Every structure is written in C-alpha cells, then in structure tokens.
Amino acid sequence: WELNEFDPFFNYRATQYIIDNGINAYFEWNDNLSWYPHGRDVSQTSQVILHLTAATTYWMFGGGMQLYDFTVLFPVVFGSLSCIVIFALVRVIAGTSAGLFSALLFSVSLPMILRGTIGWFKSEPLGIFLGILALYFLLSGINSKNHKIAIIKLISAGIVLPLSLSAWGGSQFFIIPIGIFFFTLPFFRTDHKFIVWAIPLFTVMVFLISLNFERLSLGFLFGLGGVSLLVPTIFLISCIFIQRKSSENKKTRNGLFFLISIMIIGTVILIINANSEFLELPSYRYLNAINPFLTTSIPLVDSVAEHASTTISQSFYFHSILMIFAGLGIWLIIKNNKTKESSFIKNDMLSFTLIIGLIGIYVSSAFVRLEVFASLSLIILSSIGLSLLIKEIVKNTEYKKMKNLIIKSSFLAGIIILLIIPITFPTSGNWVSAAKAPPTILNGGSSYPVSTDDWLETMEWIKNNTPKDAVVASWWDYGYWISTLGERATIADNSTLSTAIIHQLAKMLMSSPEKGWKVLMDMQADYVVVFVTGQRLSVDNGDQPLYVLQGGGDESKKQWFIRIAEEPLEDYLYNDGISGTDRFWNDTLLGQMFPFTPLTYVNLQTQQQSTTYQPGFTPIYIKDIKYPSDGNDPLQLVHTSPSFNAEKGQPIIGVFVYKVNKEFVPIN
Structure with missing residues (x-):
C-alpha cells in the first residue's frame, strides 16, 4: 500500500x-x-x-x-x-x-x-472527527442538567474545536452553524441564567486555546472566524439582558428588533470591509464557500480540481437517496414540532439541525472538496427523518391484523432497498469502487486506472543520482513527492503561499526556451520535472510508435499554465481548448520538454486524417526528444520513466527529468 x-x-x-x-x-x-x-x-x-x-x-x-x-x-x-x-x-x-x-x-x-x-x-479525517466531537461536547453540555458536567463538556468543546481548526482549515465551517445557532438561543431557551455563562465559557476557551497555535493565534481571533463566534456570543448576552429588562409580552419583539439591527450593522461592516479589509479576510478558497461567484475570477484557484464548483449531477452522485431522506427529515421535524410532539426533539436542537443542514449544503455548493459538509448535513437530517418515519410506521402496530403487518413490513423493506441503492449503484462509482482506486503516486493522478512505478522509480532516481543540494523545479502538484521521496529541495508545492512563485513557474513553462531557461537560472533550479500521460496506440506508423496524449498530466494542465501566466489562450491552443498550436510546440519551453510531436490529426469517428488541425480531429503523436542528454540546449533530458517505452495499447505515465544546462549561451 x-x-x-x-x-x-x-x-x-x-x-x-x-x-x-x-x-x-x-x-x-x-x-x-x-x-x-x-x-x-x-x-x-x-x-x-x-x-x-x-x-x-x-x-x-x-x-x-x-x-x-x-x-x-x-x-x-x-x-x-x-x-x-x-x-x-x-x-x-x-x-x-x-x-x-x-x-x-x-x-x-x-x-x-x-x-x-x-x-x-490528509487533514480531513482527523479534522472532521475533532469537529464532530466538538459539536457533541457543545450540544451535550448545553443540554446537561448537571452544571458541573456541563462545565466539563463546554470546556472540552472549547478545547477540541481549536484542535480541529489546527488539524484542518476546513473546520472553519463548523464555526458558521455554531455562530448562527448562538443567535437563536435567546429565543428557543428559557434557562437564560444558564446559557448566559455557558456560551461565553465555550467561546473564551476556544479563543484561549487558539492563541497557542501559530497558524490560528490572533489572525483567527480578529479574522472572520473569531468574529463569527465573538459577535453571536456578545449578542446572546446583550439580548438576554434586553429581554430581562423588557416586559413579558415584549421580550421576543425587543429581542428580534435587536437581532435585526445587529444583522443590518453586520452587513454594513462587511460591505465596508470588502474595500478597507480592517478585518483579516480568509483565503479565496474560504471566501469561495461564502460567495461561489469568486470561483471564476482567479485562474490559480480555478486550476485546482478540488475547487471546482459542485454541479447538480455531482450532488446526486455523492448523496443520491440521502437527499430525499433529508428533505423528508426536514418535513417530519417541522410537522412534529407543529403538532407539539416536543418529546422527540427540543426547539434548540431543532434550530441547530436545520441550521447545520442548510449551511452544510450551501457551503458545499462552492467547490467539490466541501461536499463532506453537505454529506454531514444530509446524514444528520436523513437519520432524524428515518428514525421519525420508522417510528410512525411501527407505533401502534396491531400484529393480529396480517394485512396491516404486510403493508408496514413492505414499507420497511422499501426503505432498506432505498438505503442499499447508493451503496451498490452506480457500479463504477459507489463507495466500493471509490475505495479501490489506485493511490495517486501509482498513476500520477491520471484518468488511467493503472498502477505503475513510474513516479516511485523517478523519485528514487532523483534521490540517488542528483547532488544532495540540488533544487528541482516542477509544477506545484509534484513538490511534496519530490521533497519527500526524492529528498531534494523544491520551489513550490501544494501549500505554497506565494502566488507570485506559481505565476513565475507558469511563466517559465510558457516562455520561449531561452526566456524559460533564464527564469530557471533566476530561481536557482538545477533540474526540471515534467509529467506527461497518454496511451500508445495499437498500430504503428511503420517503425514509429503512435500516441495520443491525454489523461491528467501536464499536457492536460497547459491551459491552466497559460491562464496563470496571463498569456492569451488562442496563441497556444486551438479552439478545442486542448490541442497545442505550432507556437506552443515550437516556441515554449513546456512544448520543447514534451518528448512528443504531433504527426497528424485524425477524426476518430470518420477515420479522416489531416496534416493540420481541424475541429473535431484528435492529434496523433510520435516520440521526439528535443533536448537530448548530450545536447547544448537549455535543458538536457537525463531520465525517462519506464512507461515511456510502453507496449502497444498500454498507457503512458511518463515522468521526465531535465537537467538545467548552466553552460547554455542564449542567442538573444
């Protein structure tokens, strides 16, 4: 493994x-x-x-x-x-x-x-565990009738939530439903003497523990995360004070007026902060969850597959039947509340359930990675809905009446079948097939469901055949593999904070070979790694193997390199958005590093061929190493991974290592 x-x-x-x-x-x-x-x-x-x-x-x-x-x-x-x-x-x-x-x-x-x-x-398994644990301690604490136990649980919640934030930045989204929940407590709880100290105790503990982590510290306290807890807590205390000073029949009205005024003031502050930023804003990936329209404004953010906006089809794929049960859960919860069946779920818990349900679904709509929050929300709503539904079915069952028993048994069987559906279907995309996908290091994250040692072998080669102080440049996706398995310094990786560095790497790849070489020299790089995926066709052109290049390597990312480098797409790509133009292949360092060249273009439907690109035609490639190891070019190819010599019909998970030629003399 x-x-x-x-x-x-x-x-x-x-x-x-x-x-x-x-x-x-x-x-x-x-x-x-x-x-x-x-x-x-x-x-x-x-x-x-x-x-x-x-x-x-x-x-x-x-x-x-x-x-x-x-x-x-x-x-x-x-x-x-x-x-x-x-x-x-x-x-x-x-x-x-x-x-x-x-x-x-x-x-x-x-x-x-x-x-x-x-x-x-990664961060999510531990972060989600701690986040859910913090919610449990919080809700259990405020529901506890024993104040000593409540104090212990609230302090525990205040400790565990910052741990979750430190384990996973995405745990910030646990704070949103908690903050909104605090706004509702003065209206749904009558034990104001308890919550007026219980909630501040939790908030203070969160802040105190957060100060012990460098990544959180004051940036969290004075950022939107801290404010999202502090403002609701202050509101809760103030609202309870207002309600105490109000007459019995005006308590709710005065509290609502105060809530509306806080919402108006908060909206104005956020509008002003959008320009002045006196409150520290989170990174764009968090802002995207609040405002999904930001997703299309920054190429670097958009280039990350996990930051892609969630489509409706993806939501059904991820959650399927749970979406129905969640909707049923909301309806049954509200129905039971209206019929005063309050023994099942208290008003404050009803409020929290609906808040976390709606917030989870909303934030997950921003990008795919946050689908875990939609899943968490739907699981809570669905489980409540199912328990209510089954309770309704089985209560007052008259077992002597066989007809009634058959109807109810059939209904329960139907629910079980519906629950089995997302476990088994679709056959190629259920939880079993998802768990069986090969690790990324074995197929480079490509679309080919194969396991090869191309990346592992290349990292071992770098470790054993390059100087220990060598610096390796690559697109940021591969930085962690190179530094961990290859044990060499990298310029960028998956956590690089400087967008300027990413922009510089993209500029290097899309520049002319001489300019790209100069950028590499400025970055003090000794080697460059490029990743190409594709497949060798089952037929050859005489003694020349033929290839198609596609599947998730750098050949499939070049449109993002172009956007991040702020170059015009039409100069480097044809109108299909994938096939490279002559300028890409001849006048960019990336095109020269790909050890392939287009031979012809084929319409796979009609089998027509063309020597130039035509809409609907697929480029067919041959091997063409432009920078051999003994050349006087800007780069020298010093290593190719095993699948570069793939047999007919086999995929290529090609990892290529180039040495920067420090003795190269640019013509210009």
Missing part, C-alpha cells in the same frame, strides 16, 4: 521529523526542502495537530511497525472513530435510533470515504 494524493507525503515527512527529533525541534523547524530558497516555517504553516496526533498515537500504538505504514492506516482509524462520534452527536439531538442511523449512513457516505480512504493521510 501507499500514501494517496499529494499532501500526505509532506504530513508523513513532518511526522517523521517529530519521531526523529522531538516535539520541541518540530516547533523550531524551518524546512529547507520546501519553498526554496527561503524554506518553510512548518509549525506556522502546517496542520500541527495532525502531525502531533500521528506522532503521539504512533508512540502509543505503533508496535514497531514502520511509520509510513502507520500513516497509511491512520485515516481509516479516525474515519471509523468518526462513526462513533456522529452517533453520539445525533443521539444528543434526536435520540438513539437517529444516532444509529447516522453512524450507518456515515460509514457508507461516498464523500466521507473519498476523504478518508486508506493512505489519505
């Missing part, structure tokens, strides 16, 4: 650093293999709690196994623990039956599985 995707490799390396050097050294570590030449302050820019938790649990439960293997299993363990805490959370809201349903639905939720498969040693 292997770690999956990109970030887990850095997280593994950071955990290994703690194991080898201790916790104190970790907080002083400036990683020289990242963000060359400046290095990376790891504790200030990383998911500290993820690394500390992994190291601590390894010390406790590692049992002599390799740390790499331990981190591969880590997300599965915490994903399983999340099933337990989601049960506890929903049990507090709506009882044991709903809690059991939530654990079942969580265990087969496709978004949760995709973000917690074996090898997914």
Whole structure:
C-alpha cells in the first residue's frame, strides 16, 4: 500500500521529523526542502495537530511497525472513530435510533470515504472527527442538567474545536452553524441564567486555546472566524439582558428588533470591509464557500480540481437517496414540532439541525472538496427523518391484523432497498469502487486506472543520482513527492503561499526556451520535472510508435499554465481548448520538454486524417526528444520513466527529468 494524493507525503515527512527529533525541534523547524530558497516555517504553516496526533498515537500504538505504514492506516482509524462520534452527536439531538442511523449512513457516505480512504493521510479525517466531537461536547453540555458536567463538556468543546481548526482549515465551517445557532438561543431557551455563562465559557476557551497555535493565534481571533463566534456570543448576552429588562409580552419583539439591527450593522461592516479589509479576510478558497461567484475570477484557484464548483449531477452522485431522506427529515421535524410532539426533539436542537443542514449544503455548493459538509448535513437530517418515519410506521402496530403487518413490513423493506441503492449503484462509482482506486503516486493522478512505478522509480532516481543540494523545479502538484521521496529541495508545492512563485513557474513553462531557461537560472533550479500521460496506440506508423496524449498530466494542465501566466489562450491552443498550436510546440519551453510531436490529426469517428488541425480531429503523436542528454540546449533530458517505452495499447505515465544546462549561451 501507499500514501494517496499529494499532501500526505509532506504530513508523513513532518511526522517523521517529530519521531526523529522531538516535539520541541518540530516547533523550531524551518524546512529547507520546501519553498526554496527561503524554506518553510512548518509549525506556522502546517496542520500541527495532525502531525502531533500521528506522532503521539504512533508512540502509543505503533508496535514497531514502520511509520509510513502507520500513516497509511491512520485515516481509516479516525474515519471509523468518526462513526462513533456522529452517533453520539445525533443521539444528543434526536435520540438513539437517529444516532444509529447516522453512524450507518456515515460509514457508507461516498464523500466521507473519498476523504478518508486508506493512505489519505490528509487533514480531513482527523479534522472532521475533532469537529464532530466538538459539536457533541457543545450540544451535550448545553443540554446537561448537571452544571458541573456541563462545565466539563463546554470546556472540552472549547478545547477540541481549536484542535480541529489546527488539524484542518476546513473546520472553519463548523464555526458558521455554531455562530448562527448562538443567535437563536435567546429565543428557543428559557434557562437564560444558564446559557448566559455557558456560551461565553465555550467561546473564551476556544479563543484561549487558539492563541497557542501559530497558524490560528490572533489572525483567527480578529479574522472572520473569531468574529463569527465573538459577535453571536456578545449578542446572546446583550439580548438576554434586553429581554430581562423588557416586559413579558415584549421580550421576543425587543429581542428580534435587536437581532435585526445587529444583522443590518453586520452587513454594513462587511460591505465596508470588502474595500478597507480592517478585518483579516480568509483565503479565496474560504471566501469561495461564502460567495461561489469568486470561483471564476482567479485562474490559480480555478486550476485546482478540488475547487471546482459542485454541479447538480455531482450532488446526486455523492448523496443520491440521502437527499430525499433529508428533505423528508426536514418535513417530519417541522410537522412534529407543529403538532407539539416536543418529546422527540427540543426547539434548540431543532434550530441547530436545520441550521447545520442548510449551511452544510450551501457551503458545499462552492467547490467539490466541501461536499463532506453537505454529506454531514444530509446524514444528520436523513437519520432524524428515518428514525421519525420508522417510528410512525411501527407505533401502534396491531400484529393480529396480517394485512396491516404486510403493508408496514413492505414499507420497511422499501426503505432498506432505498438505503442499499447508493451503496451498490452506480457500479463504477459507489463507495466500493471509490475505495479501490489506485493511490495517486501509482498513476500520477491520471484518468488511467493503472498502477505503475513510474513516479516511485523517478523519485528514487532523483534521490540517488542528483547532488544532495540540488533544487528541482516542477509544477506545484509534484513538490511534496519530490521533497519527500526524492529528498531534494523544491520551489513550490501544494501549500505554497506565494502566488507570485506559481505565476513565475507558469511563466517559465510558457516562455520561449531561452526566456524559460533564464527564469530557471533566476530561481536557482538545477533540474526540471515534467509529467506527461497518454496511451500508445495499437498500430504503428511503420517503425514509429503512435500516441495520443491525454489523461491528467501536464499536457492536460497547459491551459491552466497559460491562464496563470496571463498569456492569451488562442496563441497556444486551438479552439478545442486542448490541442497545442505550432507556437506552443515550437516556441515554449513546456512544448520543447514534451518528448512528443504531433504527426497528424485524425477524426476518430470518420477515420479522416489531416496534416493540420481541424475541429473535431484528435492529434496523433510520435516520440521526439528535443533536448537530448548530450545536447547544448537549455535543458538536457537525463531520465525517462519506464512507461515511456510502453507496449502497444498500454498507457503512458511518463515522468521526465531535465537537467538545467548552466553552460547554455542564449542567442538573444
């Protein structure tokens, strides 16, 4: 088995650093293999709690196994623990039956599985576990009749929530429903003497613990995250004070007037802040969740597949039947509330359920990565809906009446069948097939469902055949693999904060070979890695192998390189948005680094051929190494991965390492 995707490799390396050097050294570590030449302050820019938790649990439960293997299993363990805490959370809201349903639905939720498969040693599994645990402690605390137990649980919630924020930045979205929930408490709770100190206790603990993490600290307190907790807490205290000073029949009215005035003032402040930014704004990926229209304004953000806006078809694919049960849950909750069946769910828990349901669905509409929040929301609503529905079906059952029993049994069987559907269908996209996908390091994240050693072999080559102080340039996707497996310094990776560096890399790739070489020299790069995917056709052109290039390598990302470099697309791509023009192939460093050249264009439907591009035609390529290892060019090809010599019909997961020719003399 292997770690999956990109970030887990850095997280593994950071955990290994703690194991080898201790916790104190970790907080002083400036990683020289990242963000060359400046290095990376790891504790200030990383998911500290993820690394500390992994190291601590390894010390406790590692049992002599390799740390790499331990981190591969880590997300599965915490994903399983999340099933337990989601049960506890929903049990507090709506009882044991709903809690059991939530654990079942969580265990087969496709978004949760995709973000917690074996090898997914990223932020989400631990962050989601801690976030749900914090919600459990908070709701359980404010529902506790024993004030001593309530204090313990509220303090625990105030400790665990910042841990979740440190483990995963996406946990910021747990704060949004909590803040809105606080706005509703003065209207749904009558025990004002309790909540007037309980909620501030939780908020103060969150702030105090946050100050201990460099990545959160004052930036969180005075940013939108901290304000989203502080303002509702102040409102709650003020509203309760206003209601106490108001007559009995004017309490609610005065409280609502105060809430409306706060909303108006808050809206004005946000409008002013949009220009002045006196409140620290989160990064664009968080702002995208609030305003999805921002997604199309920044090419660098748009180029990340996880930041793509969620489509309706994707929502149905991820959640399928849960969307129906969630809607049913909302209807039954409101129906029961109207019929005064308050023994099932209290008003404040009803409020929280609807808030987290709607907020989760809304923020997940911004980009695909946040589908875990939609899943969490739908699981809570669906589990409550199912428990209510089954309660309605089985209550007052007259078992002597066989007809009634058959009808109700059939109805229950129908529900079970509906629950099985998302587990088994579609056959190529259910939770089983999702879990069976090969780790990214084995197919480069391409669309080819194969496992090869191209990347592993290339990283081993870099580790053994380049100077230890060598600097390797590549697109940021591959930075973590190079620094962790290749053990060489990289210029950019998946956490690079400087957009200028990414822009410079894109500019280097899309510049003329001489200008690109100069950029590489300015960045002090010694090697360049380029990744090409495709497939060798089952027929050859005489003794020349023929290829199609597509599948998720740099050949499929070049349109984003062009946008990020702020170059006109039409100069480098034909109108299909994929096929490179002559200028791309002849006048850009990236085109020259691809060891292929278009031979002809073919319409795969009609089998027509053309020597020039025609709409609807697919380019067919032949091998063409432009920068051989012994040439006097800007770059020299020093390594090709094994699948470059693929057999007929086999995919290419091609990783190519070029050495920067420091002795090259530009003509211009």
